[in-house]
Amino acid sequence: MKDLKDLVRPNIWEMQPYSSARDEFHGSASVFLDANENPYNTPYNRYPDPMQLLLKDRISELKGVGVDSIFLGNGSDEPIDLIIRAFCEPAIDSIVSIAPSYGMYEVAANINNVEFRKVELTKSFELDAERVLEAANAWVKVIYLCSPNNPTGNSLEREKLYKILNTFSGIVVIDEAYIDFSSEPSFLSELERFPNLIVLQTLSKAWGAAGIRLGMAFASPKIIAILNKIKYPYNVNMLTQEQALEILNNEERMKEQLRSILSERIRLQAALPLLNCVNKIYPTDANFILADVENANATYKALVKKGVIVRNRNNVTLCRGCLRITVGTPKENDALLAVLKKL
Numbered sequence: 494m495k496d497l498k499d500l501v502r503p504n505i506w507e508m509q510p511y512s513s514a515r516d517e518f519h520g521s522a523s524v525f526l527d528a529n530e531n532p533y534n535t536p537y538n539r540y541p542d543p544m545q546l547l548l549k550d551r552i553s554e555l556k557g558v559g560v561d562s563i564f565l566g567n568g569s570d571e572p573i574d575l576i577i578r579a580f581c582e583p584a585i586d587s588i589v590s591i592a593p594s595y596g597m598y599e600v601a602a603n604i605n606n607v608e609f610r611k612v613e614l615t616k617s618f619e620l621d622a623e624r625v626l627e628a629a630n631a632w633v634k635v636i637y638l639c640s641p642n643n644p645t646g647n648s649l650e651r652e653k654l655y656k657i658l659n660t661f662s663g664i665v666v667i668d669e670a671y672i673d674f675s676s677e678p679s680f681l682s683e684l685e686r687f688p689n690l691i692v693l694q695t696l697s698k699a700w701g702a703a704g705i706r707l708g709m710a711f712a713s714p715k716i717i718a719i720l721n722k723i724k725y726p727y728n729v730n731m732l733t734q735e736q737a738l739e740i741l742n743n744e745e746r747m748k749e750q751l752r753s754i755l756s757e758r759i760r761l762q763a764a765l766p767l768l769n770c771v772n773k774i775y776p777t778d779a780n781f782i783l784a785d786v787e788n789a790n791a792t793y794k795a796l797v798k799k800g801v802i803v804r805n806r807n808n809v810t811l812c813r814g815c816l817r818i819t820v821g822t823p824k825e826n827d828a829l830l831a832v833l834k835k836l
């Protein structure tokens with residue numbers, strides 16, 4: 494990996510971050526007249542902990558990663574954007590990602606006026622590591638990879654991810670939003686081996702908390718310090734911090750839901766290919782199944798008409814004819830199958 498100083502944008506490296514009242518005072522006190530808050534309406538009158546330390550303690554315990562290797566954001570969409578803003582000079586630098594994949598990498602690049610270079614997966618949705626590395630020229634600061642990948646569902650081949658981590662001298666982001674549904678191990682255990690690695694995870698999927706918006710980025714303390722420097726001071730609100738802690742303290746509830754989702758995934762994997770309108774389904778390591786169906790647009794519309802909404806991926810690279818179906822409750826999956834059976 495290049496020196497971090499040579500990867501980070503010079504203005505970001507040099508700047509002083511905003512210092513909030515709650516950054517400056519630590520300890521206990523009974524009279525808070527430091528942050529221009531309203532003294533009434535407790536507890537919502539107070540600004541939340543800007544560094545979310547209670548929550549990070551719990552995440553550190555759950556994930557086996559030090560507190561200073563954890564960044565928390567408003568969904569993982571926040572670190573996806575912040576990483577580009579930290580490392581890529583607008584109109585000069587670029588990022589590389591794969592196609593098809595999660596759409597926000599490209600949107601975040603476009604918002605920041607950073608070139609988005611995409612490398613198609615193979616027909617079986619495998620990563621072509623050589624082509625990713627060829628695309629990663631001197632102006633490419635970050636490579637975004639998603640594993641298990643959205644919308645294809647498969648985990649990218651581990652050896653190819655190692656090849657990219659070992660060869661590329663910039664930052665490699667592995668987005669593990671769907672890792673809890675996968676039998677593959679997380680790359681969190683590789684953080685110490687690869688100083689250029691950032692792993693993204695979220696409470697939006699297996700933890701069942703998309704509504705509270707909490708995303709996690711894990712990386713070396715030096716990279717995390719850069720993200721902390723440029724985030725909004727109070728980027729994770731008090732309600733989210735409290736609710737996230739509650740959710741993370743109930744790991745058993747998450748595991749029970751996970752078991753149900755995984756067993757329903759097996760049921761759908763058996764049932765879908767037997768239907769006339771389904772040509773094939775792709776292997777999945779996530780909480781959704783990519784299905785190649787007869788006339789995707791018409792099938793999508795027929796489902797909508799019956800109040801069943803899936804994601805139409807017919808116009809996405811390599812996904813012509815495909816619908817992406819999230820695994821729901823047994824009842825929801827029955828409703829899906831009942832409509833498809835009649836087509």
Ligand code: PMP
Nearest residue numbers: 568569570595643670695697708
């Ligand atoms: N990464 C991937 C691969 C996703 O599919 C999604 C959401 N669909 C996200 C990140 C964003 O998750 P969050 O809700 O944490 O912003």
